[in-house]
Amino acid sequence: MDWSKVRENFSILNEITYINAASVGLIPDTAIKEAEKWLSERRYGNIYWLEWYKIYENAIKLFAKLINASENEVTGVYNTSEGLNFIANSIDWRKGGNIITNDLEFPTNLFIWQVISKRYGLELKVIRNREGFIDIREYEEAINDKTIAIAVSWVEFSNGYVHDLEKLAKLAHDHEAYLIVDGIQGTGSLPLDVKRTKIDFLSCGGHKWLMGLSGAGFLYVRSEVLEELHPPFAGWLGDAEPFRFDYREYKPHPSARRFDLGSQNFIGYVVLNNTLSLINEIGIRNIYDKNMRLAKILAESIDNIAEIASPMPNGKLMSPIVSIKINNAEEIYQKLRERKIYIALRAGNLRVSPHLYNNEEDINKFVEELRRTIIK
Numbered sequence: 001m002d003w004s005k006v007r008e009n010f011s012i013l014n015e016i017t018y019i020n021a022a023s024v025g026l027i028p029d030t031a032i033k034e035a036e037k038w039l040s041e042r043r044y045g046n047i048y049w050l051e052w053y054k055i056y057e058n059a060i061k062l063f064a065k066l067i068n069a070s071e072n073e074v075t076g077v078y079n080t081s082e083g084l085n086f087i088a089n090s091i092d093w094r095k096g097g098n099i100i101t102n103d104l105e106f107p108t109n110l111f112i113w114q115v116i117s118k119r120y121g122l123e124l125k126v127i128r129n130r131e132g133f134i135d136i137r138e139y140e141e142a143i144n145d146k147t148i149a150i151a152v153s154w155v156e157f158s159n160g161y162v163h164d165l166e167k168l169a170k171l172a173h174d175h176e177a178y179l180i181v182d183g184i185q186g187t188g189s190l191p192l193d194v195k196r197t198k199i200d201f202l203s204c205g206g207h208k209w210l211m212g213l214s215g216a217g218f219l220y221v222r223s224e225v226l227e228e229l230h231p232p233f234a235g236w237l238g239d240a241e242p243f244r245f246d247y248r249e250y251k252p253h254p255s256a257r258r259f260d261l262g263s264q265n266f267i268g269y270v271v272l273n274n275t276l277s278l279i280n281e282i283g284i285r286n287i288y289d290k291n292m293r294l295a296k297i298l299a300e301s302i303d304n305i306a307e308i309a310s311p312m313p314n315g316k317l318m319s320p321i322v323s324i325k326i327n328n329a330e331e332i333y334q335k336l337r338e339r340k341i342y343i344a345l346r347a348g349n350l351r352v353s354p355h356l357y358n359n360e361e362d363i364n365k366f367v368e369e370l371r372r373t374i375i376k
């Protein structure tokens with residue numbers, strides 16, 4: 001793989017050092033050109049509408065391919081939070097049931113379950129992490145026949161912990177419960193085969209590892225569970241015949257597209273169509289291997305100057321999200337920004353997240369500046 005060629009498509013890297021895909025991914029130059037083309041077409045009102053709709057549908061196909069779903073199982077959503085809310089509000093909750101989540105979750109994936117459990121009289125079980133780990137045995141202990149859903153992030157945003165989705169899905173299904181996945185820190189970063197793992201739902205925005213704009217993302221709904229849902233909302237694009245504008249009874253679309261309520265953020269899908277083509281062309285396994293190699297180099301080179309706060313079972317990082325525990329993290333973060341090195345500050349730690357456009361030089365530059373800042 002010619003990674004330097006891939007990098008050339010992110011020309012902003014000639015100006016800045018950016019290792020921060022877990023916050024917002026960079027957009028390739030080719031995608032920016034396509035977005036500009038879309039804006040120039042938009043000057044003409046709706047005359048290119050059908051072409052934009054085809055691009056949207058193609059982005060859905062490309063996303064389905066990325067996670068090995070069927071295209072009928074995927075729809076567009078604005079963001080992770082919206083998709084998770086769609087699912088949370090469509091499940092047939094039974095009073096007295098329970099939902100299991102954990103204390104590492106991004107706020108959305110906790111707040112939703114607080115609201116839902118209050119509204120339906122459910123118990124919310126929150127598993128506590130131990131030094132950044134959530135042992136699967138904790139879920140085994142928490143689950144029972146009253147459990148209706150387990151909700152987790154595929155990859156935890158603060159420290160890169162990766163949940164074993166296959167085991168969690170099996171555990172959930174053994175108790176006739178759903179596995180609901182916040183996928184935004186995994187899609188475009190780690191390989192996933194939904195046919196094998198059998199997760200029930202996955203929602204993700206497109207602006208991180210998928211390198212798109214915010215306001216355009218995807219929701220996956222396993223076909224076997226689609227008809228068990230009761231969406232409390234409807235819209236013209238979610239109808240079985242969206243382009244019929246006569247007076248009639250609403251019939252939900254036979255696919256996950258029933259969650260597609262109204263007009264999409266087309267420019268967002270123009271960008272995602274470009275970036276998903278890039279990701280699928282390079283291959284998610286190659287991207288993952290490369291990002292893990294960079295993350296490993298990073299972890300090894302800062303070993304004597306700071307502490308890795310990301311979980312490392314058997315001495316190995318679980319994802320390319322590397323959390324670094326260091327004194328004066330906020331001050332260091334600001335100093336790095338002054339030197340045009342962009343990473344994130346999360347839960348009091350520095351968070352570094354290399355993606356397909358980064359190289360070893362970026363990592364070395366970050367480590368050198370970190371060392372220099374500490375010594376001063």
Ligand SMILES: Cc1ncc(COP(=O)(O)O)c(C=O)c1O
Pocket residue numbers: 078079080081082106108153155156157182184185204205206217
């Ligand atoms: C794990 C996780 N879930 C959800 C979000 C929010 O996603 P969205 O803005 O697409 O709802 C983030 C980050 O912003 C995140 O890291």
